[in-house]
Amino acid sequence: MQKTLVLFIAGFFSLISFSQEAITTKLYETYDSYKETSLHKRRIKHEQLKPLIERFNANPKFEVHKVGKSIEGRDLNLISTGSGDINVFLWSQMHGNEPTATQAIFDILNFLDASDFKTEKEAILSKLKLHFLPMLNPDGAEVYQRRNMLGIDINRDALRLQSPEGRTLKRIRDSLNANFGFNLHDQSTYYNAELTSKPATISYLAPAFNYEKDINEVRSDAMKIIVFMNNIIQKYAPGQVGRYNDDFEPRAFGDNIQKWGTSTILIESGGYANDVEKQEIRKLNYVSILSAIYTIAKGSYQDISIADYEKIPKNDRKLFDLKIENVTYELLGKDYILDLGIHRQEVDDENHESFYYRSMIADQGDLSTYYGYETFDATGYKIVPPKVYPKSMDTNSRALWNDGNSPFKSGYGYFKTNFLPPFPYTEMPGHFVSKDYKLPEFNLRPGVNPTFFLEKQGKLTHAVINGFLIDLSKPIENQNFGNALIYH
Structure with a gap:
């Protein structure tokens, strides 16, 4: 009798659980x-x-x-x-x-x-x-x-x-x-x-x-x-x-x-x-x-x-938007192996109705106890500083990016223009700058905007533009890219 009662009670609560799950x-x-x-x-x-x-x-x-x-x-x-x-x-x-x-x-x-x-x-x-x-x-x-x-x-x-x-x-x-x-x-x-x-x-x-x-x-x-x-x-x-x-x-x-x-x-x-x-x-x-x-x-x-x-x-609290692991970074003639943790920070527009991204390196060094929504193992890859394109570029399109000879794919991350837009960002994967812009000396450290290229066996394979990792061999439309910045 007691065993029957126990089975009945167990079955009753199982029924409740099943009912609520349904x-x-x-x-x-x-x-x-x-x-x-x-x-x-x-x-x-x-x-x-x-x-x-x-x-x-x-x-x-x-x-x-x-x-x-x-x-x-x-x-x-x-x-x-x-x-x-x-x-x-x-x-x-x-x-x-x-x-x-x-x-x-x-x-x-x-x-x-x-x-x-x-x-x-x-x-x-x-x-x-x-x-x-x-x-x-x-x-x-x-x-x-x-x-x-x-x-x-x-x-x-x-x-x-x-x-x-x-x-x-x-x-x-x-x-x-x-x-x-x-x-x-x-x-x-x-x-x-x-x-x-x-x-x-x-x-x-x-x-x-x-x-x-x-x-x-x-x-x-x-x-x-x-x-x-x-x-x-x-x-x-x-x-x-x-x-x-x-x-x-x-x-x-x-x-x-x-x-x-x-x-x-x-x-x-x-x-x-x-x-x-x-x-x-x-x-x-x-x-x-x-x-x-x-x-x-x-x-x-x-x-x-x-x-x-x-x-x-x-x-x-150990997540980054993008974590790059085991990348080689040259400083003062010596190579170092680093992990980079990148946060894509949202900046509101003036009406607080939308936003754009202004990314930063949140941490670097040994980040083996941290994780990323997106993680890239950069073992064997070397960081290459970005360059400023020497000519003024007054047109910028996704077609230009996808072109095999695109300057984006030759290590240019910054582009001068005669017509600098008044807003602070661009949906194209390269920063716009004024004609007299001078690129600061490249130095990775927490707080800086992550813009650089990755090279493997002497060939550029990826760009990191404003904290977004871009595969240079793929069309930009098929990749997770937010925006680049406009530097006035």
Whole structure:
């Protein structure tokens, strides 16, 4: 009898697990039906959210309330739905340049408004009341910066509450007395899962509520939800999950909201190969958050062991956009073997709507414990300094690059022109300079722009232009190249 009971219980929980896995798969497969297509890149602004918020305001399934204003007077809105007794509060873009989850929130709202998944949505909305506060820092989003217009990090304002945005967040949390909170952020794309070459595409944290890092029921429930979400992400981005440092930060909202009694789950959206605008990571947010909401509604998270929380690899920061290994660099007549780690830094345009790349060597030397989104083994290759093309070039085209006799392929990385464009970059794989430009003495070191050529057995084989590796034997259209620079 006892053995039969054990088998029944095991089978019951296996059925729950299978049921939730099936829902997650369906959510992933049908995502495009709910994706908010008006939001498709990272540099979104408050004006883009207004018509979406108005649409939900006119929908009787949702309640929309203006709950505050930013320093510059932009509305902060809370969108709520559901009739349950368990309050779940989700807020995003506390940092203005961390918009991935803001987009995912509107995808989730579209899903909740749609007519399908009726059984699952009934289970969610009858048990829970969901509250979404998208874009907590609209002033920062306007100029794509982390801090608000007071110049402070809102996530370090939980004690003094100097910012109106921080005061709004605290007031809403308290008025809801939320059972669960999802604190939604972006992190650097240079984080990796510890001791692996894989980016920390998603990182989680159940923040500590004291210096001792004690675990009470509130924090334990957050850990269980994170274990559940980690298992989901592993299906779509295996090995690409990290665990954020849990040192207690007494000024931070996440730590304090945990302390105030809300089981708080921090989600950080990091990097994913070939996903510059983080649209695949947005999808992972959508799937994992909705699945977590479902397990909260069903109560099935309660049977998850928190022992698996500590098994999630820690976040590390050892990724480069491009890593060149074992390259030969001649200095003062001697050859040295170096690794180069290159970061492609984004520079916003004046309207903060787009960007170009201005790359730099982030580190060099022995980088054997570091990794790259792109890695090139340059064993047997030698660095060749770039040259300035002696003639003025007033036409520059991809056809010129692809020509077999192109000056690009003869070691010229800089080109003089009579008509220097007013903007700071070019999509062609060579820097433009003024007629009187003098190329500085070539010297590799951290902080300089990585522009040089690679030679093997006396033949130029590759160019590195503004931190992008280009194979000289292939058409430029088929290669991952961002932009070169214009030096005025």
